[in-house]
Amino acid sequence: MKKSNISQKIGFFVISLCLIATLFFLGTILYFITVRGIRSISWEFLTKPPSGGMTEGGVSPAILGTFYLTIGAILFALPLGLACAIYLTEYTPKNIVVKILRISINNLAGVPSVVFGLFGLAVFVKFFNFGVSILSGSLTLGILILPGIISASQEALTAIPQSLREASLALGASKWQTIRKIVLPSSMPGILTGVILSIGRAAGETAPIIFTAAVFYMHGYPKSIFSEVMALPYHIYGLMTEGTSPEKQTQIAYGCALILMFFVLLLSAIAIYFRQKQRRVQHG
Amino acid sequence: MHRVRENIYKWVFAIMAFASIIFLVGITITLITQSFPLFREIPVKSFLLGKAWYPTYDPPEFGTFPLVAASVFVTFGALLVCVPLGIGSALYMNEIAGYRQKSLLKPLIEILASIPSVVYGFFGMVIVAPFIQKVFNLPTGLTAFTGSIVLGIMATPTVASIAEDALSFVPKSFREASLAVGANRWQTLIKVVIPSAGSGISTAVILGISRAIGETMTVLMVTGGAAIIPKSFFQPVRPMTSTIAAEMGEAVFGGLHYNALFAIGLVLFIITLFFNILAEFISNRYRLKLGAGR
Numbered sequence: 001m002k003k004s005n006i007s008q009k010i011g012f013f014v015i016s017l018c019l020i021a022t023l024f025f026l027g028t029i030l031y032f033i034t035v036r037g038i039r040s041i042s043w044e045f046l047t048k049p050p051s052g053g054m055t056e057g058g059v060s061p062a063i064l065g066t067f068y069l070t071i072g073a074i075l076f077a078l079p080l081g082l083a084c085a086i087y088l089t090e091y092t093p094k095n096i097v098v099k100i101l102r103i104s105i106n107n108l109a110g111v112p113s114v115v116f117g118l119f120g121l122a123v124f125v126k127f128f129n130f131g132v133s134i135l136s137g138s139l140t141l142g143i144l145i146l147p148g149i150i151s152a153s154q155e156a157l158t159a160i161p162q163s164l165r166e167a168s169l170a171l172g173a174s175k176w177q178t179i180r181k182i183v184l185p186s187s188m189p190g191i192l193t194g195v196i197l198s199i200g201r202a203a204g205e206t207a208p209i210i211f212t213a214a215v216f217y218m219h220g221y222p223k224s225i226f227s228e229v230m231a232l233p234y235h236i237y238g239l240m241t242e243g244t245s246p247e248k249q250t251q252i253a254y255g256c257a258l259i260l261m262f263f264v265l266l267l268s269a270i271a272i273y274f275r276q277k278q279r280r281v282q283h284g
Numbered sequence: 285m286h287r288v289r290e291n292i293y294k295w296v297f298a299i300m301a302f303a304s305i306i307f308l309v310g311i312t313i314t315l316i317t318q319s320f321p322l323f324r325e326i327p328v329k330s331f332l333l334g335k336a337w338y339p340t341y342d343p344p345e346f347g348t349f350p351l352v353a354a355s356v357f358v359t360f361g362a363l364l365v366c367v368p369l370g371i372g373s374a375l376y377m378n379e380i381a382g383y384r385q386k387s388l389l390k391p392l393i394e395i396l397a398s399i400p401s402v403v404y405g406f407f408g409m410v411i412v413a414p415f416i417q418k419v420f421n422l423p424t425g426l427t428a429f430t431g432s433i434v435l436g437i438m439a440t441p442t443v444a445s446i447a448e449d450a451l452s453f454v455p456k457s458f459r460e461a462s463l464a465v466g467a468n469r470w471q472t473l474i475k476v477v478i479p480s481a482g483s484g485i486s487t488a489v490i491l492g493i494s495r496a497i498g499e500t501m502t503v504l505m506v507t508g509g510a511a512i513i514p515k516s517f518f519q520p521v522r523p524m525t526s527t528i529a530a531e532m533g534e535a536v537f538g539g540l541h542y543n544a545l546f547a548i549g550l551v552l553f554i555i556t557l558f559f560n561i562l563a564e565f566i567s568n569r570y571r572l573k574l575g576a577g578r
Contacts, residue, residue: 008470012380018372019389022444025369025437026396029407083300091294103564104305110491110560111311111553112498114525118532118549119307122314126537143307150304174286176293197398204400207500207525211532233402233501240409240505250410257403268398272391 030261036251037258045255054217054239055248059256061221065134065229066203066260068222069213072138073145073202074195080142081149082191089157090179109147113207116144120212135225137213144208145198152194156187159278190278193271200267204260206233216242232260311553319547322346322540331547337511337522339531339541346544348551350513354521357514358431358503359496365436366492370443371485377444378451379473390448397441405505408434413506422518426508429517434506435496443492450484451477487567494559498552500525524548 048058084105088098120140130136160183168178184191206214215228216238222229239253322331326346334347377389412434413425420429454477462472478485508520509530522530528545535541 004468004471008468011470011473015372015375016380018369019376022369022373022393022440026399026441028411029399029404029437032407032411033403080300080303083297084304087297087301091297093298101301101305104308106564107557107560108304108308110494110498110556111308112500112525112556114498114500114528115311115315115549115553118318118528118546119311119314121532122318122546123310146304146307174290176290200398204398204402206400206402207529210529233400236402236406237501237505240406253406254410257406261399261403264398264400265395268395269391272394276387276391 033254033257033261037254040251040255041258046259049220050217050252053245054243054252055245059230059232059235059252059259061218062230062232062235062256063259064221065214065231066233068134068229069137069141069209069231070199070202072134072225073141074199076139076142077146077149077198078195081146081194082153084150085153085157086179086183089154090175090183105147105150108143109151113144113205116140117208117211119143120208125212131226132211132213132215132228133226134213134222134229137209137229137231138225140208140212141202141205144205145202148198148201149194152197153187153191156190156194157183159190160187189274193274193278196267196271196274200264200271203267204233204264206231206237209234210237232256236260315546315550315553319543319550322543322547325540331544332551335513337527339535339544344540346540346547348524348548350511351522351524351527351548352551353513354428354507354511355497355523355525357428357517357521358435358507358523359493361428361432361517362435362439362496363489363493365433366439366443366496367489369436369440370488370492371447373440373444374447374451374485374488375473375478377448379469379477390445393441393444397445399438401438401499401501402505404434404438405502408502408506420518424508424520426506426520427518428507428514428521431503431507431521431523432517435499435502438499438502439492439496442495443488446488446491447481447485450481450488453484454480483566483569487563490559490563490566494556494563497559498525498556500529504529524552528552 042058045058046063047060049061050059051057084101087093088101092098093101117140120136120143124130124136124139125132130139164182164186165178168182169175173181209231213229214231214234216230216235218228218230236253236256239249239256243249331346331348332352333349334345335349336345336347337350338345373393377386377393381389408430409426413430415425416422416427416430416433417425458476458480459472462476463469467475503523504526507523507526509522509526510520511522511527512519514521528548531541532545535545
């Protein structure tokens with residue numbers, strides 16, 4: 001055999017090994033969390049609050065809390081993100097404006113999540129005096145997912161053929177009518193994909209809500225947007241670092257990790273499936 | 285009348301579009317103003333180079349060198365895991381996998397990239413740490429080494445996904461030209477495809493670094509949390525992010541410790557900003573280069 005063919009064999013073997021190792025590690029995580037977590041899951045676990053000093057009962061307040069925080073984050077980020085995407089693609093501002101916006105969106109996307117937490121603490125919790133609350137946490141998470149919503153919406157809007165817009169304008173519709181009646185409805189699937197991905201992101205983030213929203217234990221359920229909340233990701237952290245009976249708590253944490261992981265993976269699987277389908281349609 | 289309304293809509297969108305700039309500027313201003321009181325008491329130099337972090341002692345010491353060193357340590361270790369695995373996986377998907385295999389693997393990797401960091405941290409605590417403690421016979425499994433491995437595994441799907449995007453941007457004609465002059469597939473990959481996707485791949489690596497430095501939950505749960513200058517990979521460390529997350533709860537609002545944690549946030553923000561701008565700069569040049577090749 002030629003020397004170059006031997007090196008090809010070795011090279012291909014090494015990169016195959018890399019892929020196998022990657023899949024193995026990720027598979028190990030899925031396996032352990034699923035197999036050990038499933039023992040915790042029961043109807044009670046999903047619907048009852050914790051009891052017996054965090055060693056028994058369910059985690060329903062944490063599930064509900066994560067739900068509230070995520071909805072709040074989307075309600076805040078979606079209008080802003082969509083407006084930004086519409087402005088960039090439909091109103092095509094000057095080049096320099098586009099450039100500045102793009103740089104700040106990209107850099108916002110790269111800010112570490114714990115820094116968002118610091119910002120939320122200083123601005124929402126202290127300055128606006130919202131306290132440690134659903135509102136503060138939602139706003140903080142909203143800023144975190146904003147860049148993702150903007151780029152997904154932008155991708156969806158630019159995929160709409162120019163001819164659709166021109167047809168609408170030629171019929172005498174104004175720019176705003178064209179956006180509302182033509183562009184937005186046809187780009188809706190793409191925008192929704194971005195929203196679904198962002199829900200998964202917001203639900204799994206822990207660092208931004210440690211100082212702004214989450215508590216390890218609270219009595220009953222939150223009463224208003226100014227209440228503190230329990231949240232699934234923070235609950236996992238709390239169970240592992242606080243409390244007095246590590247063994248029982250670890251088992252509950254397995255259950256929480258499984259719920260959170262399953263939920264986030266399901267959302268991103270749905271979103272990526274739809275994105276794949278849309279891209280295929282666009283590229284013929 | 286109609287005109288006026290159209291103009292109003294335009295301005296509403298424009299104003300909302302500037303939200304992301306406002307937030308970025310807001311974050312910068314917040315970090316600076318909140319950490320400013322610290323620098324009136326302690327010179328910037330001893331904050332950055334001080335070797336002792338004892339925020340609750342009397343008098344307190346706010347030297348962040350051990351924390352920065354821990355971050356660099358853990359991030360470097362994570363890179364040793366995620367760069368070969370991520371890029372290797374990307375090469376496999378791009379070169380060896382057939383159409384059907386790739387259309388299964390790529391989405392799978394992207395889906396796995398979304399597993400929340402707290403789940404990785406939890407996995408590191410209950411599975412990886414005890415394993416490492418046993419294998420290396422250590423007093424504790426919560427070490428910089430454990431943090432590096434878990435963080436590296438966590439960043440691998442992201443690096444793989446971005447690197448594969450970069451590889452698939454390389455024009456087909458490059459590959460065909462190389463094969464036509466008699467190079468085999470491996471030579472083509474090493475000498476043609478990887479160099480032309482080089483800046484895209486380095487963007488993937490830089491974004492991986494920036495994400496690893498800024499990652500909080502995994503290192504908070506897995507690295508053990510001792511604020512000492514790391515001497516070996518097998519001891520507990522406390523990176524910048526976990527210092528902020530772990531100590532903010534006990535810091536008095538408006539006190540020096542509180543300000544010091546914001547100052548760490550500022551350092552972290554500047555470091556990640558630098559890497560993000562670097563990545564942007566490289567990927568811009570890359571687009572120009574390949575654009576000319578097409």
